[in-house]
Amino acid sequence: QNSAEETSDDDKKAMLAKIYAIATEYLKEDSIFCIRDISDSEQVYDIGFIYSESMGRRLHFTMKEYLINFLKYLQNNTDYSITVLVGKTVTGIRNISKSYGTANMLHSLQGFREKKNIYFYEEEYKVSETGLIICKKQLDSLIAAIEQGEHIGIRKCVDEFYEEMQKTGITGSTMNLNINYLLFQLIHLASELDSEVNQEEILRIISETTSEEGISRGGKAHLCRMAYAYGEYLSQLRKNVSRGLLGDIEGEIKKNYASNLTLKDLSEKYYVNSAYLGQLFRRKYGCSFKDCLNKKRIEEAARLLRKTDMKIYEVAESVGYKDADYFVNKFIEAMGCTPTKYKKNY
Structure with a gap:
């Protein structure tokens, strides 16, 4: 998140250590199934947990009840905002990586979901029996409009998309399937322009920051705002805005280090997406802006x-x-x- 980039790596590590300690305290003998820094990436601070049916059985809990109770314990013992992403249920130790992959999908796309503290893959990614993208024609038109950065075209395509959904009675899981198709296509477009940054994370941040108070996540207004912002972001990638930019940012730090300098302010000054700027900065200097x-x-x-x-x-x-x-x-x-x-x- 944008705000996360404003937090230093040392502070993130301290938060992670505290949450990990609380988690292992709750899990007791099952703490061996709790993995710190599971992503093995310097840019991501997270904790992994492998749930087994026997854990819930001992407490007469279902998996969902156990994990919700676990989350409540973490929330009650820390001031941090904690989100739990529950991957697809699998059998056998060899399939754990598949479950982890589905949890990562939740992380990438949660910015366009209703904000919750816990997401279950099997609830968020229910696929229709046919597996068809019902509104593919409308979504492809929307993607083209986003690529071109045409606000009027984007608004028209969003209207047509929602009209088609209403006409065909699309709700719930099928709606999610359509949105997933859109978001994955946008990630693909951005990755073709710059594959060295985490485009999934940038999309999530753009989705979250374009959902303000009074705007329903995943609703029509949110989709429009997100599409406008993403079109501008793609335009920045095409113009190779990173060229010479980091030198300017470094100069800002040297000159104005004593002021209340933030990544958000600099991104606005230099007309570049703040999430992208944060990743460019980290890629060059090996640390966060903060x-x-x-x-x-x-x-x-x-x-x-x-x-x-x-x-x-x-x-x-x-x-x-x-x-x-x-x-x-x-x-x-x-x-x-x-x-x-x-x-x-x-």
Whole structure:
């Protein structure tokens, strides 16, 4: 999510460690089935859990009851927002990877679903017996309009899509099937333009950020707004907006590190999608925008501690930290000692 990119990697790791500790506390002897950093990616912070029927049976719970109870325990013991993605039920250890793959599908497309704390693959991805995309003609027209970035054309195609659904009585699972087709096609288009970033994550973020209060997720207005935004994003990819952009962003950090600099503000200034900008930044520098900003602030703080008689809170404020305690913690993480000790050594 956009806000997630504004959180430093160190903070994400701390959150993950806390959630993992709470999860293993709940699971007790079953904690061996809880896997930290299951995605094995530096860009993703998640926890995996392999559920077995025997776990629920011991408590006389169904799988759904067990997982909902597990989620409630996590929510009651942490202030973090937690989402559980439950993959397809499989039999045999060899098929666990298939279940994990379906959970990843939920992660990619949850931005266009009604927001919930727990998603079950088998509820979200019910496929019709025929497996047909009922509104393929209308959706293909919509995809073409999104590619061309035509707002009027997009609105017309969305209207036609919903009219067709209403006419044929499409609801629920068949509606999801049609939306899945649309989203996967959009991911494919973006991947052809830039395959080195996580296009599934960017689509999810665009879907979530275009759903505001008063706009129903997956509804007509949401689909229009998402389509407009995605058309603009595809246009940015075609223009290769990343060329020279990161140098400008690096300059912004060096010049304005002490101000309230955010990825969202910079994306608006340079007319680029914030989720894409965050991934471009990470790809080049190997860390998040927030981590790079913190690094610059700590470097400047260290210089001030060496060269001036400023007090700790004054140094914190001058480099952009309003909370002196937070500054001290960040300084210790980066330098291995407190600002006071660092100053004494110099």
